Amino acid sequence: MEQSIYRSHILVCGxxxxxxxxxxxxxxxxxxxxxxxxxxxxxxxxxxGCHGFCEKGPIMxxxxxxxxxxxxxxxxxxxxxxxxxLKGRTVERLLYTEPNSKKSIPSYEEIDFYKKQQRLVLGNCxxxxxxxxxxxxATGGYxxxxxxxxxxxxxxxxxxxxxxxxxxxxxxxxxxGLKWQFAAGAKSDKKYVICNADEGDPGAFMDRxxxxxxxxxxxxxxxxxxxATGADEGYVYVRAEYPLAIxxxxxxxxxxxxxxxxxxxxxxxxxxFDLHIKAGAGAFVCGEETALMNSIEGKRGMPRPxxxxxxxxxxxxKPSNINNVESYANVPNIIRDGAEAYKAIxxxxxxxxxVFALTGKINNTGLAEVPMGITMKEIIxxxxxxxxxxxxxxxxxxxxxxxxxLPEELLDLPVDYDSLIEVGAMMxxxxxxxxxxxxxxxxxARFFLNFTQSESCGKCTPCRxxxxxxxxxxxxxxxxxxxxxxxxxxxxxxxxxKSTSLxxxxxxxxxxxxxxLKYFRHEYEAHIYDEICPAGACEDMLKGYVIDEDACIGCTxxxxxxxxxxxxxxxxxxxxxxxxxxxxCGACVSKCKFDAISQA
Amino acid sequence: MKxxxxxxxxxxxxxxxxxxxxxxxxxxxxxxxxxxxxxxxAREILKAVMAEINKRNLDVIVTQTGCIGMCEKEPLLDVQxxxxxxxxxxxxTTDDVSKIVVEHIVNGxxxxxxxxxxxxx
Ligand SMILES: Cc1cc2nc3c(=O)[nH]c(=O)nc-3n(C[C@H](O)[C@H](O)[C@H](O)COP(=O)(O)O)c2cc1C
Ligand code: SF4
Ligand code: SF4
Ligand code: FES
Ligand code: FES
Numbered sequence: 236m237e238q239s240i241y242r243s244h245i246l247v248c249g250x251x252x253x254x255x256x257x258x259x260x261x262x263x264x265x266x267x268x269x270x271x272x273x274x275x276x277x278x279x280x281x282x283x284g285c286h287g288f289c290e291k292g293p294i295m296x297x298x299x300x301x302x303x304x305x306x307x308x309x310x311x312x313x314x315x316x317x318x319x320x321l322k323g324r325t326v327e328r329l330l331y332t333e334p335n336s337k338k339s340i341p342s343y344e345e346i347d348f349y350k351k352q353q354r355l356v357l358g359n360c361x362x363x364x365x366x367x368x369x370x371x372x373a374t375g376g377y378x379x380x381x382x383x384x385x386x387x388x389x390x391x392x393x394x395x396x397x398x399x400x401x402x403x404x405x406x407x408x409x410x411x412g413l414k415w416q417f418a419a420g421a422k423s424d425k426k427y428v429i430c431n432a433d434e435g436d437p438g439a440f441m442d443r444x445x446x447x448x449x450x451x452x453x454x455x456x457x458x459x460x461x462x463a464t465g466a467d468e469g470y471v472y473v474r475a476e477y478p479l480a481i482x483x484x485x486x487x488x489x490x491x492x493x494x495x496x497x498x499x500x501x502x503x504x505x506x507x508f509d510l511h512i513k514a515g516a517g518a519f520v521c522g523e524e525t526a527l528m529n530s531i532e533g534k535r536g537m538p539r540p541x542x543x544x545x546x547x548x549x550x551x552x553k554p555s556n557i558n559n560v561e562s563y564a565n566v567p568n569i570i571r572d573g574a575e576a577y578k579a580i581x582x583x584x585x586x587x588x589x590v591f592a593l594t595g596k597i598n599n600t601g602l603a604e605v606p607m608g609i610t611m612k613e614i615i616x617x618x619x620x621x622x623x624x625x626x627x628x629x630x631x632x633x634x635x636x637x638x639x640x641l642p643e644e645l646l647d648l649p650v651d652y653d654s655l656i657e658v659g660a661m662m663x664x665x666x667x668x669x670x671x672x673x674x675x676x677x678x679x680a681r682f683f684l685n686f687t688q689s690e691s692c693g694k695c696t697p698c699r700x701x702x703x704x705x706x707x708x709x710x711x712x713x714x715x716x717x718x719x720x721x722x723x724x725x726x727x728x729x730x731x732x733k734s735t736s737l738x739x740x741x742x743x744x745x746x747x748x749x750x751x752l753k754y755f756r757h758e759y760e761a762h763i764y765d766e767i768c769p770a771g772a773c774e775d776m777l778k779g780y781v782i783d784e785d786a787c788i789g790c791t792x793x794x795x796x797x798x799x800x801x802x803x804x805x806x807x808x809x810x811x812x813x814x815x816x817x818x819x820c821g822a823c824v825s826k827c828k829f830d831a832i833s834q835a
Numbered sequence: 836m837k838x839x840x841x842x843x844x845x846x847x848x849x850x851x852x853x854x855x856x857x858x859x860x861x862x863x864x865x866x867x868x869x870x871x872x873x874x875x876x877a878r879e880i881l882k883a884v885m886a887e888i889n890k891r892n893l894d895v896i897v898t899q900t901g902c903i904g905m906c907e908k909e910p911l912l913d914v915q916x917x918x919x920x921x922x923x924x925x926x927x928t929t930d931d932v933s934k935i936v937v938e939h940i941v942n943g944x945x946x947x948x949x950x951x952x953x954x955x956x
Contacts, residue, residue, distance in 0.1 A: 240889050242881070242897040244855045277885060279855075298856045299896040322868045323899030362856065372842065373849035381839040495836040503837045 241279035243320065246296040248361060249282035250447055251440075251479050252289025257308070261293045264309035268316040278320060284448020284483075285440075286361035287602030288348060291331060296343060296361075303343040304329045334598040334620050348599045351617045353580065353588050356564045357604045360448030365483050368490040371451040377496055379570035380458045384502045387570075389419060392463040396566065398574035400586035405431055405522075405559030406637065406663050406739070408585075408652040411566075414556060417546035418464035421554035426466035428457050429531070429550065429557040432473040432480070433515055433522035436635030437686060439666045441590040442560035444602055446473065446480035449564070450487035454497070456563030458508055459570055464556045467507050472527050475514040484512055519636075519690035523738050524557045526692070537692045538738035559664070561590060581607035585651035589662065595632075595669035598623050605650070612646040615669055626671035629770075630755070634663025636683045636690075637743030639750025640676060659750045661743070675772035676755040677762055681709040683747035687740060698741030701732040705748060714775040717763035722752065767834045777819035778835045784809035786831035793823035793832060854894045860917045862895045862940050867911035869902030875909035876929075883932040884912070895940060908951050914939045925951035 247262050262280065269275050286294055291305035295315075302325055304315065311329055318324045330339040331346055340346050354360075363370040371377070383392050397412030418426065430453060434442040446453060457469050473481050488510055491497045499507045513531050520526050521536040528550045530536040549555025565587055569577045581587050585607040591614065594600050598620030605614060611631060615621070622628050630640045633650075639660030641648070648654055652662050670679065688702040705728050708721050729745030736742045752759060761769050768776045782793070782802075787809040794802040794810060801817040804810030812823075814835060824832045836842060866872070866881050881897070888895050905911060908925030914935060915921040922945050924935055931949055938946045 240851065240885070241855055242885050244853070246856075277881075299858050299898055301858050321873070321899070322901050323866075324901045363853065369845070369849040370853055372846050373853050375846070377836070377842055378839075378846075381836075381842050385839055501836060502839065502842075 241277060242299075243278045244281055244298040245278060246281050246283050246298065246362065248284070248286055248292060248294040250285030250289065250292075250361075250444060251477075252285060253292035253294060254479070256289070256292040256306075258293035260309045261295075261307045261312065264312040265295075265316070268312045269320075272316060272321065274316070274320060281364045282366075283363060284360045284365045285444040285602065287357065287444065287604075288599070289602075290600050294361075300325075300341075301343055302341050303331055303346065305331050347620060348601065348603070348618055351609070351613060352604050353606045354604045355568060355580075355588050356445070356452075356561060357448070357590060357602065359452065360444055363449075365448050365450055366486050368451060368487065368494060368496075371449070375571060376451055376567070377455055379567040380455050380462070380496075381502050383459050383462055383570050384504045384506050389463045389465065392459060392570065393419060395574050396463070396569055399569045399577040400574075400581070400584075401562065401565055401569060401577070402585060402652060403559055404561035404565070404589065404664070406634075406661070408662055411558060411562055414546065414558070415460060415463045417544070418466075418554050418556040421547055423554045425468075425553045426461075426464060427550045427553055427555040428461045428464060428466045428469040429524075429528070429545075429555055430457055430469070430471040430560055430563055431522060431524065431527060431557055432471055432477075432560045433517075433527060434474060434477075434560075434664065435517075435519035435522040435690075436664050436666045438594050438668065439592050439635065439664050441592055441602055441665050443477050443480050445560050445564050445590075446471075446477070447483050450480075450484045451491065452564050452567055453484070453560055454487055454491055454510065456566035457510065458496075458501075459566050460556055460558065460563060461508050462506055464554075466556065467509075469508065469510045470513050470531055470550070471510060472513050472515050472521075472531060474517045476517055481512060481514060488512070518692075519686075520692045520738070520740050523740060526738070527557070528555065537694050538740075540737060561665075582649060582651045584653045589650070589665055591665045591667045593619050593667050593669070595667075596623050596626060596671040596674070597621070597669040607651045608649045610647050610649055611641065614650065614667065615646070619669065622669065622671050624671075626673065628669070629672045629674055630670045630676060630679075632668040632670065632679065632683075632747070633666070634661040634746075635666040636687045637661060637739065637746055638663045638666070639746050640670075640679060640754065641750070642754040659746070659753055661746070673770055673772060675713070675768050675770040676751045676758045677709065677768075678713055678770075678772055680748045680751045681706070681713055684709060684744065687744035691740060691744070695735070695737045695741055697732045698736040698738075698744065701728050702741070702744050704728055705732075705745065709748070712759065712762045713768070713773045715762070715766055715773070717759075719763070721763055722756070722759055726752065769834075771819070771821050771824075771834065774819075779814040779817035779819050780812055780821070780823060780832050781814075781835045782810050782812055783831045783833065784811075786829050787827075788829060788831075790828070792826045792828065796822045796826050798822065851892075851894075855896075857894075858896065862893075862917065863913075863915045864895055864897045864940075865913040865915070865921075866897070866899045867901075867903055867905075867909060867913075868899040869906070869909075871902070871906040872909045872911060877910045879929050880910045880912055880927055880932060883929040884936065887933055887936040891936065891941065893936070893940060905951070911951075913954075916940070916943060921954040922950050923952040923954070924949045
């Protein structure tokens with residue numbers, strides 16, 4: 236039968252974010268509506284992966300017009316079909332509204348959140364059916380492995396990846412080509428390639444989105460890695476909390492086998508390769524490469540000492556190459572389009588793009604892929620739409636539990652591996668948490684340390700006990716019990732833990748404390764010596780608010796907002812707060828135009 | 836998969852399936868689907884356009900628009916070739932569709948006797 240062309244495709248986001256906001260129900264309603272109007276043969280519904288804008292989900296894009304609709308409900312579907320599909324009129328009220336200008340934007344490319352992005356790795360995510368190997372092939376998929384196998388030597392592939400300057404996206408930023416060269420150089424009858432999809436950083440979901448939205452890209456990247464290093468078997472280690480990613484990947488593996496893209500004599504060469512999925516139990520330390528390999532082998536997920544490095548003795552003692560999901564996802568483009576094209580993007584030491592998960596006190600949260608070297612300011616203000624609720628920026632946390640907090644002065648910093656390390660943060664896997672002036676930096680440090688402390692596997696004393704001591708001190712400081720010498724103690728412990736822990740977890744766990752001490756030391760001092768939390772966030776420390784009688788002009792603005800009537804005073808006379816009544820809500824502070832109110 | 840040739844053949848076939856998602860530099864057919872357009876048989880015109888495009892294996896954007904204020908000439912259909920003026924055809928029957936597709940979209944020649952308006956790009 237002649238295959239027929241649909242006049243319009245409706246791309247419905249079926250990523251985890253949109254599933255939880257109800258895209259399935261909306262899709263069902265859409266199907267009913269299309270059937271009702273006898274449109275099913277003209278209009279095709281394609282379920283895609285994540286667009287990175289999950290906060291606005293459920294999302295649909297209508298082609299050929301490319302109109303972007305968001306926050307859809309099943310009830311919107313009759314109007315959408317009637318107006319958009321039948322009459323060709325854009326449904327204004329379902330478009331995305333720019334938070335600052337309040338304008339509604341019809342096309343995807345015109346939305347500020349997407350304008351400054353450069354979606355190469357995420358290029359297919361949200362724009363194709365991740366369960367269709369044909370669609371991946373239609374976008375040029377599997378061309379790169381075909382080219383590698385039939386036109387390049389393994390050494391040639393490694394040279395190309397080295398030349399492209401690709402560095403690991405899993406945190407450390409180690410040059411990928413060099414890593415492959417080590418594994419290629421190891422002599423063995425058996426080698427493995429492993430994909431690290433453990434993604435343990437709180438708030439990170441770029442690897443999940445890639446696996447859900449474009450699984451074949453990961454498979455192809457791993458195949459190229461296997462050919463380059465001489466492996467014939469691979470594992471993708473995915474956390475078990477990612478059922479949809481596992482399901483899509485499984486479908487992709489099945490299809491690739493059916494097309495002979497996995498198996499034996501691929502592309503008519505003597506290259507054989509197959510892949511397995513291993514679902515991980517979700518401990519943060521299992522993302523560490525040696526712990527991960529232990530976990531695949533069925534042992535407890537505890538790190539092993541290195542050397543020997545995985546490239547010499549990895550999985551089951553065999554030479555193994557391990558990379559992050561996003562690292563592999565970059566590879567097909569490099570091989571297909573060449574290192575030159577790839578290198579054109581990025582900075583001297585960091586090439587290509589990086590995907591970030593933007594969260595926190597920011598207008599547009601979601602996944603953003605940006606060229607390396609973009610400034611933090613551009614990410615936060617242009618893509619992220621600025622600080623939410625009109626509040627003031629205070630800090631941005633980058634790199635997850637191993638990373639650091641950067642202050643306003645560093646907003647013009649180019650985002651690349653080396654600049655970030657220089658200022659005491661790190662790229663990490665790409666978490667970006669934006670904080671405003673209501674955030675207490677000591678409390679932020681405490682949050683991250685609490686996370687790493689509870690995730691420590693317990694093998695090394697400094698990591699196990701040292702982080703516990705540090706956490707105790709931070710708990711004391713944030714509850715108003717801090718004492719002289721605490722800061723120095725924190726610094727000593729931090730240096731000790733960093734230099735004596737076995738794995739990256741311990742080695743980086745103190746970073747959030749050290750970076751906040753570096754840029755926000757005054758907040759620690761205010762807690763300890765002045766017994767106040769400048770952000771007004773540490774509840775135990777709030778003793779109420781006082782009015783400076785010299786600054787107060789008696790405008791009564793404060794008294795009118797106080798929910799418990801704690802403020803007294805006559806018009807044009809200094810007001811007074813009754814500390815017995817004050818519940819420290821802070822409402823009066825922001826109302827006072829004369830900065831007369833501060834913490835007691 | 837035995838060779839790059841095989842992959843490329845597969846790709847060509849697969850690209851046809853997703854061509855509706857490419858929006859730039861393609862011929863565009865715009866069908867008037869206002870109330871009177873639909874009443875005058877615009878749906879049938881649209882179906883005929885789709886059938887013709889399928890039959891000839893063309894890569895064309897087919898989209899629709901609301902009332903353009905020429906209700907008396909419905910059904911209406913506009914053709915816009917990349918970089919060219921947008922030509923409006925009116926008073927159409929399904930039999931005219933084939934002619935417009937062949938002459939204008941395939942051969943690039945405006946079908947003067949059916950054209951009712953020209954919009955400068
Ligand atoms: C505690 C800890 C957790 C880690 N978690 C992850 C993770 O979730 N995903 C990941 O790709 N790498 C993680 N890493 C880094 C891996 O050990 C390893 O460096 C990485 O997978 C290498 O891939 P790349 O070179 O492509 O970045 C973690 C490291 C440590 C110390
Ligand atoms: S540093 Fe911490 S997490 Fe890493 S091996 Fe030692 S105890 Fe375990
Ligand atoms: S902080 Fe809240 S409760 Fe206290 S005086 Fe101000 S408005 Fe009243
Ligand atoms: S899941 Fe739909 S935009 Fe992320
Ligand atoms: S409804 Fe067709 S031109 Fe007015």
